Amino acid sequence: MKDLHGITLSYIKAYWSKDRVLYKAFGDPWGSFKMLPVFFYMLEQSNPGTITKIEKDSQNRFTYGFMALEACVEGFNTVIRPVIAIDATHLKAKTRFVLLVIVCKDDNEMIYLLSFVFANSE
Structure with missing residues (x-):
């Protein structure tokens, strides 16, 4: 400078x-987590069969959020090998949360996304 x-x-x-x-x-990173229930509700309405879950602790603090799109679950049930891999990355923000990605492989050895999890720890 x-x-x-x-x-x-x-x-x-x-x-x-x-x-x-x-x-x-x-915007505020904590404000984004407050909007997750609305986002998950709209996701379930626009994609019937989508699975979402938000878990909070006894003090009503965010613990984790889970999201699996219906198309991904259906693909896993029909054409994907039944082996699942989970990988995590730490989000470098004030929230210090972890993003977990659940994937598997298809018949062409390509990575197939199954779901996402936002959690406060691995």
Whole structure:
């Protein structure tokens, strides 16, 4: 910043500036989790047979959310090998949640998506 614009910028000021821009661009990450029930309801209405589940703990805090589209489940039941693989990646946001992806292979050795899970830990 100093070379390009002649501004001395501390690390913490750059961090908070980036955080503020991300908040304005994408909104509050916790607000997104509050919208999950509405999103899952609309997903079930537009895709009959889709399976969704949101689990909360005793203090009404989000624990995990599960989503499996009906087309993926039907494909798994008819043409996919019955071997499932689960992989996780940590979401590097304020929420610190984990995204789990459940996949399997089809007859052509291609990866077939089965479902997603958003969880607070593996």
